[in-house]
Amino acid sequence: MSITKNIILNHQEIQHKIRRIAYQIYESNVYEDEIILAGIQDNGYLFAKKLKQNLEKISDIKPRLCKVIIDKKNPLSEIKTSLKKEEYTNTSLVLIDDVLNSGSTLIYGVKHFLDVPLKQFKTAVLVNRNHKKYPVKADFKGISLSTSLNEHVEVILSGKQFEAYLE
Known part of the structure; x- marks a missing residue:
């Protein structure tokens, strides 16, 4: 059986x-001077970098990047x-990931x-898959998708051409 690649976002x-x-x-942060964009390692962090670039173009808010390193196979580890x-205490913070699937990475x-x-x-999140097993929601989302559990969403945010596709 061959795997098909259906582009959902070009x-x-x-x-x-x-x-x-x-x-x-x-x-939602119009009165803030600074905001922390906390991107979950790999694609969430790349997404946070892109958001930072856009925020710098459209506002006077100083966005700061924070890389969040979570072991997705063992999310209970440190x-x-x-x-x-101390650098993000009493600031406005946005936790960012590319895909919200079950919600486990985001909830941890x-x-x-x-x-x-x-x-x-x-x-x-860029893509919200609506398969939550944890009570976590995305305040800001690019697209909401209803998919089957055996389908996989892949997001590519590196290189010159970004895309999100369903396998």
């Missing part, structure tokens, strides 16, 4: 979604961040940041 559509989410983040807790990321007092905490 490069231009992903660029549009990133820009729209950046505007939504700006609107979660590490590229910023010290949320749990990590709950140990620190924040002004505001939001989540952003």
